[in-house]
Amino acid sequence: METSDDTEVLVVGGGATGVGVARDLAMRGVDVTLTERGGLSAGTTGRSHGVLHSGARYAEADRAGAEECIAENETLREIAGVCVADTGGYFVSLSDDDEAYFERKLAAAREVGIDAEEVSVEAAREAVPGLTDDVTRAMRVPDGVVYPSRLVAATAADAREHGAEIRTHAPVEEIHTADGRVTGATVDGDRVDADAVVNATGAWAGECAALAGVDVAMRPTKGAMVGVDYEGLGPVLNRCRDPADGDIAVPHRGRAVLGTTSVVVDDPDEYDEESWEVERVVDECAEMVPAFADAEIRSTYWGVRPLYEPDETHRGAGSRSADDAATGDERGISREFALLDHDPDGVAGFYSIVGGKLTTHRVMAEATADRVCERLGVDADCRTADAPLVGADDAERVDGFVDEFDARSPADADVVGGEPGDGE
Ligand SMILES: Cc1cc2nc3c(=O)[nH]c(=O)nc-3n(C[C@H](O)[C@H](O)[C@H](O)COP(=O)(O)OP(=O)(O)OC[C@H]3O[C@@H](n4cnc5c(N)ncnc54)[C@H](O)[C@@H]3O)c2cc1C
Incomplete structure (x- = not known):
């Protein structure tokens, strides 16, 4: 009744x-x-990727979004304790990536008040064990992880x-x-x-x-995430290029969570979880850390962007x-x-x-x-x-x-x- x-x-x-x-x-x-x-x-x-964004990902294309991110990133670090982790983050350019894009992102990030700093390739490789030799430039940003x-x-x-x-x-x-x-x-x-x-x-x-x-x-658009066995990734790792499939790896306990894709869906409750998405995410992220290619896949999940x-x-x-x-x-x-x-x-x-x-x-x-x-x-x-x-x-x-x-x-x-x- x-x-x-x-x-x-x-x-x-x-x-x-x-x-x-x-x-x-x-x-x-x-x-x-x-x-x-x-x-x-x-x-x-x-079902998200769990990056506590610094805003650097959006800085050159969406200034207001980047400003919101850095402000909230700082607030959540203050109020959310064990719900977030201060891992830091890096953006890396590989030899095929556009140098001018790196410059634009760095300048835009600084303009919106994100503490972004170019570091040497050696410093990045020290912070991110297993990083490919193909890195040409690296930027440190205050990304983190949110649970x-x-x-x-x-x-x-x-x-x-x-x-x-x-x-x-x-x-x-x-x-x-x-x-x-x-x-x-x-x-x-x-x-x-x-x-x-x-x-x-x-x-x-x-x-x-x-x-x-x-x-x-x-x-709504769906995105795939792939959890692989990987010890000690350290910071959040981002590919420094226009947002594309497989350009972020997020450190978890003994794992890296790789992602993601972006495919329009009609119904957020009914969509296919497709194997090409998993393969593409792993292949693309392995361009940054080659060992991801052979790492054991422990989990796959999809989320739908609102x-x-x-x-x-x-x-x-x-x-x-x-x-x-x-x-x-x-x-x-x-x-x-x-x-x-x-x-x-x-x-x-x-x-x-x-x-x-x-x-x-x-x-x-x-x-x-x-x-x-x-x-x-x-x-x-x-x-x-x-x-x-x-x-x-x-x-x-x-x-x-x-x-x-x-x-x-x-x-x-x-x-x-x-x-x-x-x-x-
Ligand atoms: C692949 C992917 C990766 C992402 N990665 C990141 C990231 O790294 N960092 C980041 O900051 N953001 C990320 N996002 C974005 C972020 O996850 C979302 O913007 C955010 O979680 C949305 O939260 P929400 O509460 O608005 O929606 P939801 O979390 O979807 O909550 C809506 C809720 O409404 C409920 N609901 C629906 N209908 C009804 C009903 N009739 N009655 C009662 N309840 C109902 C649903 O069950 C659901 O739990 C990502 C998103 C995707 C898809």
């Missing part, structure tokens, strides 16, 4: 963005319920500490509206009344918005998304985020937060919470950048949250549950 519950704000989706929104609102004293159809981080967050399951679970636990209710295995099945505004949702058979609903369902944002009769144009296909008619005032429209090449779609206020679509109090990155989830949440609080008449500042996540310095405690919220996921299965300090 249908029961009824109520909350001020219902957040749909328990990836990094959704738990970030729940934490932010709860810290401002708002009554918030988050609901996720699976375990937390069951979507893209738990998505831990980050999501600790953020959710922190939201709960501040009064949020976190529901898992509870899908939103209907969104209710009346008189041009949202009134709540049906969650796993129960009616939940709400003054505002935040759609933080990432690649599924189109489907969720459709429940309220609203159109959100997403263009790329928003910008549509000017859906841009509400205050959207923080980039203005560069889709180019038809999925890599050209903005990695920045868009906050969509669906009031002009006839559903006041309903918001979608799409795009962005794991690295920038906190600032996406801040922009969303600002807008929701404005609507609710809540006058409280964002405090999420200043306060550490609950248990942030205690790997065992955070891994306990991971289990409690059923947040274990492929992106960091080899790290979560290890000895404190492992993989960090």
Whole structure:
């Protein structure tokens, strides 16, 4: 039988963005319920590559995105403890790569305030054992590693500490509206009344918005990751060229996680996991570290990027998304985020937060919470950048949250549950 519950704000989706929104609102004293159809981080967050981006990857092409990355990279290092690892990162050019691109990236990274520095090839080879002899130039950047399951679970636990209710295995099945505004949702058979609903369902944002009769144009792309046996990679390793398949290797405990690809998919729940993607990722990454070619493959997994296909008619005032429209090449779609206020679509109090990155989830949440609080008449500042996540310095405690919220996921299965300090 249908029961009824109520909350001020219902957040749909328990990836990094959704738990970030729940934490932010709860810290401002708002009554918030988050609901996720699976375990937390069951979507893209738990299937990402896990780079805590410095922004250097985007600096020459997307200045605003790079600025957001470096700011959030620094914030997460402060507040997220064992959910991130300060490994550092390198960009390397090989003999076939464009020297001018290296120069452009270095200059652009510095311009946006990223501490990027060219180092000698010898220094890079010392920092990255096994690096190919074919390296011609190398740049050190403050990339790091983020463990998505831990980050999501600790953020959710922190939201709960501040009064949020976190529901898992509870899908939103209907969104209710009346008189041009949202009134709540049906969650796993129960009616939940709400003054505002935040759609933080990432690649599924189109489907969720459709429940309220609203159109959100997403263009999800899948990417493959390959975990191989490799001891001591050290820093995150990036190929210094225009983003392409197989240009990043991420250090994990006794492994390197290689990636990735980018292929448009129609349905984020239904796509082929293709062997050519795995082969291409390994082959390309082996150009940087030849030993990857023969390393034992321990895991393969795919994630789907929540790329928003910008549509000017859906841009509400205050959207923080980039203005560069889709180019038809999925890599050209903005990695920045868009906050969509669906009031002009006839559903006041309903918001979608799409795009962005794991690295920038906190600032996406801040922009969303600002807008929701404005609507609710809540006058409280964002405090999420200043306060550490609950248990942030205690790997065992955070891994306990991971289990409690059923947040274990492929992106960091080899790290979560290890000895404190492992993989960090
Ligand atoms: C291959 C790949 C590699 C990436 N690598 C990086 C990286 O190295 N660094 C980085 O910063 N970013 C990276 N990203 C981007 C990053 O992972 C995403 O931008 C981010 O995780 C998206 O988080 P989200 O919370 O918005 O979406 P998600 O994590 O997908 O969360 C949305 C949630 O909504 C839930 N949901 C859907 N429908 C419903 C419903 N009806 N009811 C309830 N719940 C619902 C889903 O189950 C899901 O858990 C990568 C992405 C991909 C695909």
